[in-house]
Amino acid sequence: MTVLNALTVDVEEWYHICDAEPFIAPADWPSLPSRLMIGLDVLLADLAKAGARATFFVLGDAAARTPRAVPSILSAGHEIASHGCSHKQVYKMSPEEFEADLDRSVGILKEQGAGDVRGFRAPEWSIRPDSLWALDVLARRGFRYDSSIYPIRIIGMPAARPGLWRVSSGGGLKRAESPNTPQTAGPDSETPPLCKGRDGWGRCDRKTNLGSVPASTSPDPSLQRRGTEDGGTSTGNWALVEWTPPVRRIMGENVPFSGGLHLRLLPYKTIARWIRELNGQGVPALVYVHPWEMDPDPPRVQLGAVKRFVHYARIGAAREKLKQLLSDFRFAPIGAILDDLDPAALPEGPER
Numbered sequence: 001m002t003v004l005n006a007l008t009v010d011v012e013e014w015y016h017i018c019d020a021e022p023f024i025a026p027a028d029w030p031s032l033p034s035r036l037m038i039g040l041d042v043l044l045a046d047l048a049k050a051g052a053r054a055t056f057f058v059l060g061d062a063a064a065r066t067p068r069a070v071p072s073i074l075s076a077g078h079e080i081a082s083h084g085c086s087h088k089q090v091y092k093m094s095p096e097e098f099e100a101d102l103d104r105s106v107g108i109l110k111e112q113g114a115g116d117v118r119g120f121r122a123p124e125w126s127i128r129p130d131s132l133w134a135l136d137v138l139a140r141r142g143f144r145y146d147s148s149i150y151p152i153r154i155i156g157m158p159a160a161r162p163g164l165w166r167v168s169s170g171g172g173l174k175r176a177e178s179p180n181t182p183q184t185a186g187p188d189s190e191t192p193p194l195c196k197g198r199d200g201w202g203r204c205d206r207k208t209n210l211g212s213v214p215a216s217t218s219p220d221p222s223l224q225r226r227g228t229e230d231g232g233t234s235t236g237n238w239a240l241v242e243w244t245p246p247v248r249r250i251m252g253e254n255v256p257f258s259g260g261l262h263l264r265l266l267p268y269k270t271i272a273r274w275i276r277e278l279n280g281q282g283v284p285a286l287v288y289v290h291p292w293e294m295d296p297d298p299p300r301v302q303l304g305a306v307k308r309f310v311h312y313a314r315i316g317a318a319r320e321k322l323k324q325l326l327s328d329f330r331f332a333p334i335g336a337i338l339d340d341l342d343p344a345a346l347p348e349g350p351e352r
């Protein structure tokens, strides 16, 4: 049996880099040259040649500046999902800011013909233990899947379960310890936010603001409904599917290999062997690339030494590695892969 792997693209400009404010301020973004279509056209041509389809997580700010990007992706038969709007890490936003940023991005993508936008990836994999509340926001806003958690140290959540898992109602939030988690319900919010009470995390009682209802035993009715609508079983109260990139456990560390710096640096044979091993167990891998990695001459932002290395080391290798992967493996958009899965049968996250 050939396993379908997920191919994903974070669609953003060369200057959409988290924490690059000392070098390039967001206020200056509109005056910088746009190179989005240069890398995107290269990527779309390579995918068309290989007959592969992918999920494109499009940044609202990039789509607003280059309105032909989304139609080009759609007309090539790919799936559109959201990468937020402002390229700010989720843990730097309040839940209200995050929801507004998310809504703004979806509005832009829909205006450009995207239809239903049901997948999300946070900038810099920024859903982690202190921002797991974002999974609840995504479920409540009707999202089907998220791919924003990286099971690695430094930028991610090393204890997270790699691969595909389901977030049951409140399941992502049971362990949330966010300082941003609101303790009172806003006057306009549809769903009471989570509060930590005697029995753990639960919905805030609007009158008492006590976390009197544990999230795990009394799921939000809107999350229940989502499970049913999407084919969840009668017992399935899952809210959202999460897909984290694969990692290899080497000397006590989770080592990534399917995107970014590691895809560019590791020998192709090693990457292919690890993906083949996963596929041999019937497990699909998730691969990710960026249009700026496909740009033959991307402008270099003067970042700090570590960030510069992570961002630009062997940048030209991304396209070559992807072309090899496209010839050796089968890929599909996340949405298409989920169509053939019963989320109720997936393991539950966020931890192993």
Ligand SMILES: [Zn+2]
Pocket: 010, 012, 016, 083, 087, 122, 123, 124
């Ligand atoms: Zn990004």
